[in-house]
Amino acid sequence: MGNMKVHQLARGFWEHEPSLSLGCKRLRPLAPKLQQHTSSTDTVSSFDLKSFIRPESGPRKLGPSDQKRDSSQVETHPGGMRWNPTQEQIGILEMLYRGGMRTPNAQQIEKITAQLGKYGKIEGKNVFYWFQNHKARERQKMKRNSLGLTNCPRNSPPISTITLETRMEIMERSDEDSPYKRKCKSWSFQYLDEQSISPCKEQENRTLELFPLHPEGR
């Protein structure tokens, strides 16, 4: 609860970073590029490593002239940083959650995203994350409750009974979540998301040809 004070403070410090003009590389001590080549008894050596390493870590911003990225193709992002769910979206997600959904697979996420897209901008990853977070937080909420009730510091005799029951419920939920039931889960959370299923345009029937993925649970 009140433990989140600390970093709040520390937070600000990391921000500076004004340093080094352009590059802005900062941390990440210059990677030890020590190439191996030498040996390279294999054909691999011909691989263009450089091109890969380059764009790494962070927003490059080459060029001294820090042109705000307002160049024009700022990409929709204007102010829209993170997904801000609408009431309808939350409603549907919670409904699905209560319905038992916990870790939807790619196909399901696709469908859900399409549906929720009717009520506001949203991407597949938002759905994915929502379930992850909601599940985790429901879990810790329960844990907190159970602990608080099982050994409630003060005297509260009558509660004991309830406690029992609560625990039961907890166990159920806990199972529901079934940690590691894995088995053909289907990560395949690969999307083409940036599309973000445009805001509210009624793109009603999009063929969804996008996900041939592992259609089945593989």
Next chain:
Amino acid sequence: MGNMKVHQLARGFWEHEPSLSLGCKRLRPLAPKLQQHTSSTDTVSSFDLKSFIRPESGPRKLGPSDQKRDSSQVETHPGGMRWNPTQEQIGILEMLYRGGMRTPNAQQIEKITAQLGKYGKIEGKNVFYWFQNHKARERQKMKRNSLGLTNCPRNSPPISTITLETRMEIMERSDEDSPYKRKCKSWSFQYLDEQSISPCKEQENRTLELFPLHPEGR
């Protein structure tokens, strides 16, 4: 542990929820969200929950008649379950790792995957996972070493010197990994992977138009 048998049953009940009043709680807030949508206020009810819930949560086994879903669309998975990297692929990946790469972004993964695809079947997620695992395991390996050496249980005087040196190296690497430097990371791990960039076909120059994603650091 073995408590997960009962509620399995309870699952189905949640299905009703016809009205769902999407209102839901959402404790804290309560205000506002006022979507500019206007519409809403209900439409949600028309959501076809059923279709979503269905395929959920793992290997259900509903009902007595357990019809294996082996209907036939077992998907390519035949026997090839997990990615089995070739020597060349491993070589390149390690090279990149030594080069400093730790958590490649979508674009990088795409490029890497394309390259590695020349030496054998591979998907973007394989690359993603490889870096995750390699980073984590290098880390724990170091930790194990440092601990094991600093207080080596048995007597081993001569080793001490070496220990020092090893530690040095460790520190460096450790920093390299820099836990949580975040800042515009770029999740965007969305792919269209299943394609798995065919085995060894020489799809040399693929425009990679696939990732408009968050081109910049958001």
Next chain:
DNA sequence: GCAAATTAATGATTTATTCAAG
């Protein structure tokens, strides 16, 4: 009433664990 300061939620990432194929 209103806007800055605080705080509670919660979206987005990364790290730690765990499972299981080979």
Next chain:
DNA sequence: CTTGAATAAATCATTAATTTGC
């Protein structure tokens, strides 16, 4: 035992609510 795959836990970061001072 090694390591690819996947999930859970821990964190960070941003936004919505609430509080506070005027």
